[in-house]
Amino acid sequence: MFKQLFDPTTWTYTYLIADDTTKEAAFIDPVNTHLELYLDLLKQNGLKLIYSFETHVHADHITASGLLRQHTGAKTCVSQFGGAQLVDVEIRDGDTFMLGDEQIKAISTAGHTPGCTSFLWRDRLFTGDSLLIGGCGRTDFQGGDSGALYDAITQRLFTLPDDTLVYPGHDYQQRWISNIMQERTTNPRLANKTREQFVEIMNNLNLPKPRLIDQAVPANRYCGLDEEERTKAVLLRDNESAVFCMMQSSMTGQDLVSSAKQNITEINADMARKLLAEGNITLIDTREESEFSAGCIDNAILLPRGVIEFKIGALSELTDKTKAVLIYCRTGGRSALAAQTLQILGYTNVLSLAGGFEGWNK
Numbered sequence: 043m044f045k046q047l048f049d050p051t052t053w054t055y056t057y058l059i060a061d062d063t064t065k066e067a068a069f070i071d072p073v074n075t076h077l078e079l080y081l082d083l084l085k086q087n088g089l090k091l092i093y094s095f096e097t098h099v100h101a102d103h104i105t106a107s108g109l110l111r112q113h114t115g116a117k118t119c120v121s122q123f124g125g126a127q128l129v130d131v132e133i134r135d136g137d138t139f140m141l142g143d144e145q146i147k148a149i150s151t152a153g154h155t156p157g158c159t160s161f162l163w164r165d166r167l168f169t170g171d172s173l174l175i176g177g178c179g180r181t182d183f184q185g186g187d188s189g190a191l192y193d194a195i196t197q198r199l200f201t202l203p204d205d206t207l208v209y210p211g212h213d214y215q216q217r218w219i220s221n222i223m224q225e226r227t228t229n230p231r232l233a234n235k236t237r238e239q240f241v242e243i244m245n246n247l248n249l250p251k252p253r254l255i256d257q258a259v260p261a262n263r264y265c266g267l268d269e270e271e272r273t274k275a276v277l278l279r280d281n282e283s284a285v286f287c288m289m290q291s292s293m294t295g296q297d298l299v300s301s302a303k304q305n306i307t308e309i310n311a312d313m314a315r316k317l318l319a320e321g322n323i324t325l326i327d328t329r330e331e332s333e334f335s336a337g338c339i340d341n342a343i344l345l346p347r348g349v350i351e352f353k354i355g356a357l358s359e360l361t362d363k364t365k366a367v368l369i370y371c372r373t374g375g376r377s378a379l380a381a382q383t384l385q386i387l388g389y390t391n392v393l394s395l396a397g398g399f400e401g402w403n404k
Contacts, residue, residue: 061142097170124157153191154179
């Protein structure tokens with residue numbers, strides 16, 4: 043199931059995707075003034091909203107993502123570089139999301155803002171404000187970067203099959219759909235333009251400030267919620283965390299490890315060696331000091347599992363929460379728990395070494 047919806051006040055397109063069998067659904071770029079319409083659509087079609095995706099933190103309308111979460115329990119999903127708070131999923135490039143058998147893939151298309159993300163479903167590409175019909179998003183505010191936008195469009199979007207359908211986040215001339223070939227060959231800002239020419243065009247647009255930017259951006263950094271709604275969301279999140287802790291207290295150690303491994307990314311020793319050789323990754327040993335002294339992986343930083351929450355702030359290597367972190371222990375159990383802890387603390391690229399130090403040595 044697929045629907046393209048339109049908000050005439052802000053010229054915004056919203057998209058509904060659903061799996062016919064499981065009835066699992068997702069919205070892309072919902073607008074807060076259409077909340078009742080969205081809820082009616084879900085009810086009429088017997089759909090369960092699983093995700094609410096944002097292509098970026100918008101400056102021209104206020105999102106309905108936070109309100110949809112309150113009404114349906116759907117997870118709000120925004121780029122890890124979007125600067126949004128109270129989100130459930132911080133999207134990384136290449137992440138895939140399933141609605142039954144339907145797969146939606148995230149493609150980083152930074153440039154209009156650092157956190158811009160496009161979504162690919164089947165042969166349909168939802169480009170937000172990155173690629174528009176006969177145009178593209180502006181780059182003169184919110185950390186925009188014309189060169190980055192050119193690279194994202196030409197290297198990531200224009201390399202998709204020619205007949206990939208393009209569904210933009212907006213259109214101001216009542217056009218609804220395009221495709222990759224049309225934009226690559228006729229888009230006046232991009233067709234046959236060098237990177238330098240594109241940057242020159244973007245630097246001389248001289249567009250007025252978006253009418254709702256002063257209201258929209260602050261609200262969208264909190265998933266479209268006002269101050270009272272934000273407080274409710276924080277309390278709900280804290281209550282859910284408390285319930286989770288109570289559940290954990292009744293679980294065995296092996297149960298906790300198994301549960302943690304469902305929510306983290308594990309890699310084998312070969313992949314770990316490759317990433318360490320490439321550099322730009324922090325290696326953490328979560329064993330005890332006696333184990334560490336008896337042997338460790340080169341350049342590992344000792345941070346025992348039992349004190350990780352208390353000592354993590356003192357490590358300069360971990361000040362950047364977007365930098366890759368690889369964690370290991372003896373066999374992979376403690377590192378799985380530590381990886382989950384780092385994710386809860388806001389680290390967005392955490393890996394655990396499957397098999398631990400023993401697996402590494404083998």
